[in-house]
Amino acid sequence: MIREFRLPDLGEGLTESEILSWRVTEGQSVTLNQVIAEVETAKAVVELPSPFEGVVTRLHEAEGTVVEVGKAIISFDVPDAGGVPAPAAPAADAAAQRRQPTLVGYGAEPEKAGRPARRARRGFVSPEPAVQPAPAPVAAEPPVPEAGAESAGTNGTPAVQERPRSTPPVRKLARDLGIDLSTVDGTGPQGRILRGDVEAAILRSSAEPSRTPDRPQPVVADAPHLGQGREERIPIAGIRKHTAAAMVSSAFTAPHATVFLTVDVTASMNLLEKLRSRREYDGVRLTPLVLAAKAVCLALRRHPELNARWDEAAREIVRYRYVNLGIAAATPRGLTVPNIKDAQDLGLRELALAISDLAGTAREGRTPPAALTGGTVSISNVGVFGVDAGTPILNPGEAAILALGAVRRQPWEHEGGIALRQVTTLSLSFDHRLVDGAEGAAFLRDIGDVLAEPAMVLALD
Incomplete structure (x- = not known):
C-alpha cells in the first residue's frame, strides 16, 4: 500500500519548513522512527522520523525547498497485514491516503475535508508550567462584504466584493500596523490570511524605498566599474525570517x-x-x-x-x-x-x-x-x-x-x-x-x- 507522509506542524502553529537534507533515497527500505530527513523550521532544525516501515517510493520535494505544512513530502510502499507490499491504492482511496498518524511532538492530525478546527479561546494561564499542544488553525470565517466595495455581478447587477479571509486578531494586527489586507496574499487554507502574512507584509513595506508621486525619481546610469558579483542576495527564510517577523511585531505592538x-x-x-x-x-x-x-x-x-x-x-x-x-x-x-x-x-x-x-x-x-x-x-x-x-x-x-x-x-x-x-x-x-x-x-x-x-x-x- 502506498502511504504519503505530509509535512507536520512541528510546534506552535508553524506554517512551513525547509528541507535541509534527505537521509533516505528512493528505493531504500526504512524502519519505523528511522530518521528520514532534516528540516529547518522558523525556530530550529528538526530530524523527522519515519511514521511507517516500508520502502521509499518517492521523494516529493528536493533539498533546499520550503514546504508548507500538510504537503506530501515522501511516499512509502508499506506492507499490508500479511507482510506483502500491496499495489498502489486507486484514486478513489486518495482521501484515505491523506490521513496519516499523528507523531509525537508533531501536533494534531491534518483536518478532514479541508475544514480546519476552530482554535479554543485562551483563558488565564495556569500557574503551573506545562508544554501546551500545538494549537489548531482558526476556522475560516464566511466572506463578509466590505462597506461600499462593489463589483459587477454575473447578471450585470452590482455585486459586493468579498473581504479578505482572516480572523479578528489578524485583522486587528493589520489595522494596528496600517496594513491593507486586500494587498496581502494569504498562505493559509483556502487563501486565509495568517498572522505571519501580515508580519511579512510589514517587512516588505519597510524594506521598499519611499517614493514621492509628484517628483520624478532621478535616473542613475549604470556604473561600468561596479561590474557583477558586487552584491549578494540571501533568501529570507527559516530562523532569520521568523526572528525578523517577531521583532517587527514586537516593536509595533508593545x-x-x-x-x-x-x-x-x-x-x-x-x-x-x-x-x-x-x-x-x-x-x-x-x-x-x-x-x-x-x-x-x-x-x-x-x-x-x-x-x-x-x-x-x-x-x-x-x-x-x-x-x-x-x-x-x-x-x-x-x-x-x-x-x-x-x-x-x-x-x-x-x-x-x-x-x-x-x-x-x-x-x-x-x-x-x-x-x-x-x-x-x-x-x-x-x-x-x-x-x-x-x-x-x-x-x-x-x-x-x-x-x-x-x-x-x-x-x-x-x-x-x-x-x-x-x-x-x-x-x-x-x-x-x-x-x-x-x-x-x-x-x-x-x-x-x-x-x-x-x-x-x-x-x-
Missing part, C-alpha cells in the same frame, strides 16, 4: 521603554573565582551571565509585574507564578531565544549547567521547539561581543528583557577614593503597558544590588 544602570560587580567576579575552586563546581562554566540569571529570578519575586504578558484578546494581564527564563543565543542560522523551564527552582550550579547546555544545543541547531516557546522573561548577554549596553527588543509575549554588558576594569569611586574596579552596564527594556517606569527601575535596581553585593540574596531570597 510600547518599549529602556532604563540603564552601571554597577560595580567586583564582588560578583571575586565570588565566581572562589566558586570555581570548589569541588562541586568542578567542570561547571561560571560566568557573569549565570549570576545575572539568578539575580533576575530573585528580583521577579519582588516585582511580579515584569513576569507577565498582555492578553489583548481576553483584555487581561496574565502574571506567571513561574519563570521560564529565555537566553538569547546567537547561532550561525540566526538569533534564537530558548528558555529554561522553571528557572526559579534552580540553584546556581543547576542554572549554570542549564545555560551551558542551552547555549551548546542552540549553536548546533538542535534546540527542540518546546524550548523555544513559553518563555516569560529573557536575558541578552551582549557583553560577550564587547558591547557595553544596548536597547534590546522584547521577545514577543514577554514583559521584560535584560541586556548584560561587558565587564570592564575602570576607575570607580570605592570607599571614599578612586580605585580600579570591574564594572558593567545593565539595560532593561520593558512593555510600558504592563510596567511603569518606577517598577522597571526598582526591578533593575534589585538586580544591580545582587550583582554589586551577592550577599544581597539574603534580603531578596
Whole structure:
C-alpha cells in the first residue's frame, strides 16, 4: 500500500519548513522512527522520523525547498497485514491516503475535508508550567462584504466584493500596523490570511524605498566599474525570517521603554573565582551571565509585574507564578531565544549547567521547539561581543528583557577614593503597558544590588 507522509506542524502553529537534507533515497527500505530527513523550521532544525516501515517510493520535494505544512513530502510502499507490499491504492482511496498518524511532538492530525478546527479561546494561564499542544488553525470565517466595495455581478447587477479571509486578531494586527489586507496574499487554507502574512507584509513595506508621486525619481546610469558579483542576495527564510517577523511585531505592538544602570560587580567576579575552586563546581562554566540569571529570578519575586504578558484578546494581564527564563543565543542560522523551564527552582550550579547546555544545543541547531516557546522573561548577554549596553527588543509575549554588558576594569569611586574596579552596564527594556517606569527601575535596581553585593540574596531570597 502506498502511504504519503505530509509535512507536520512541528510546534506552535508553524506554517512551513525547509528541507535541509534527505537521509533516505528512493528505493531504500526504512524502519519505523528511522530518521528520514532534516528540516529547518522558523525556530530550529528538526530530524523527522519515519511514521511507517516500508520502502521509499518517492521523494516529493528536493533539498533546499520550503514546504508548507500538510504537503506530501515522501511516499512509502508499506506492507499490508500479511507482510506483502500491496499495489498502489486507486484514486478513489486518495482521501484515505491523506490521513496519516499523528507523531509525537508533531501536533494534531491534518483536518478532514479541508475544514480546519476552530482554535479554543485562551483563558488565564495556569500557574503551573506545562508544554501546551500545538494549537489548531482558526476556522475560516464566511466572506463578509466590505462597506461600499462593489463589483459587477454575473447578471450585470452590482455585486459586493468579498473581504479578505482572516480572523479578528489578524485583522486587528493589520489595522494596528496600517496594513491593507486586500494587498496581502494569504498562505493559509483556502487563501486565509495568517498572522505571519501580515508580519511579512510589514517587512516588505519597510524594506521598499519611499517614493514621492509628484517628483520624478532621478535616473542613475549604470556604473561600468561596479561590474557583477558586487552584491549578494540571501533568501529570507527559516530562523532569520521568523526572528525578523517577531521583532517587527514586537516593536509595533508593545510600547518599549529602556532604563540603564552601571554597577560595580567586583564582588560578583571575586565570588565566581572562589566558586570555581570548589569541588562541586568542578567542570561547571561560571560566568557573569549565570549570576545575572539568578539575580533576575530573585528580583521577579519582588516585582511580579515584569513576569507577565498582555492578553489583548481576553483584555487581561496574565502574571506567571513561574519563570521560564529565555537566553538569547546567537547561532550561525540566526538569533534564537530558548528558555529554561522553571528557572526559579534552580540553584546556581543547576542554572549554570542549564545555560551551558542551552547555549551548546542552540549553536548546533538542535534546540527542540518546546524550548523555544513559553518563555516569560529573557536575558541578552551582549557583553560577550564587547558591547557595553544596548536597547534590546522584547521577545514577543514577554514583559521584560535584560541586556548584560561587558565587564570592564575602570576607575570607580570605592570607599571614599578612586580605585580600579570591574564594572558593567545593565539595560532593561520593558512593555510600558504592563510596567511603569518606577517598577522597571526598582526591578533593575534589585538586580544591580545582587550583582554589586551577592550577599544581597539574603534580603531578596
